[in-house]
Amino acid sequence: MASALRLMPSTATRLRFRPRLSFSTAASLFSPPSKAVLYDQHGPPDQVLRVEDVPPVELGERGVCVKMLAAPINPSDINRVQGVYPVRPPLPAAVAGYEGVAQVHAVGPAVTRPLSPGDWVIPSPPSFGTWQTYIVKPEDVWHKVRDDVPVEYAATVTVNPLTALRMLQDFVKLKPGDAVVQNGSTSIVGQCVIQLAKVQGIRTINIIRDR
Missing domain, CATH: 3.90.180.10 (Medium-chain alcohol dehydrogenases, catalytic domain)
Structure with missing residues (x-):
């Protein structure tokens, strides 16, 4: 193990x-x-x-x-x-x-x-x-x-994609053309944020980590 x-x-x-x-x-x-x-x-x-x-x-x-x-x-x-x-x-x-x-x-x-x-x-x-x-x-x-x-x-649909969805929906009402900034964007959640935002017409500014 x-x-x-x-x-x-x-x-x-x-x-x-x-x-x-x-x-x-x-x-x-x-x-x-x-x-x-x-x-x-x-x-x-x-x-x-x-x-x-x-x-x-x-x-x-x-x-x-x-x-x-x-x-x-x-x-x-x-x-x-x-x-x-x-x-x-x-x-x-x-x-x-x-x-x-x-x-x-x-x-x-x-x-x-x-x-x-x-x-x-x-x-x-x-x-x-x-x-x-x-x-x-x-x-x-x-x-x-x-x-x-x-x-x-x-x-893997239950945890990371739903976390990303809640991040995009639960805090600010976003509309097409808006932009969000996220760090840790190479993580699984970060990648889900990018994909879900794109579907909704939302732009993403993505900060990546050294690791």
Whole structure:
């Protein structure tokens, strides 16, 4: 685990889960056995993270089981493990990972959302651990997305693009022809600001960092 973490870039790296594709029917009540990246205490990721087997989880009437396709490693993910991020999952046995894209594996018998095995979904709110192979959560957590986009894009749509959107919309009402100045513009959020601003006809003045 330590060697993998030392290879991470400062912006985002992706964890890819490529289990064998197989779907359960709606009658399935338990998730398949899973693996998860866990931690029992805060600290350096290469010292506190571990990979463990996770037993099957019951879906219940309105639960949805998904198979994770990809989950990014954002700086905020590392900060959560370190214990310096405002949002922290309860310990022990916290599952790391904040966002990602998954494929529906099975749905509970009383699920009313239009979700079917094979659909791509993203979690919202994205606060539970996504660094695991299978996840069971209530149906209202999962939101269907298109499956014709690169998996890397779908896996990273929840945090950085929405942060950029809020930055452009929540403080000043901008209109076409306006300009915004941002620093750190080579970050993922900064690049999203540039793209979203361009769509809205807003110009950007971008300051880059030395690193």
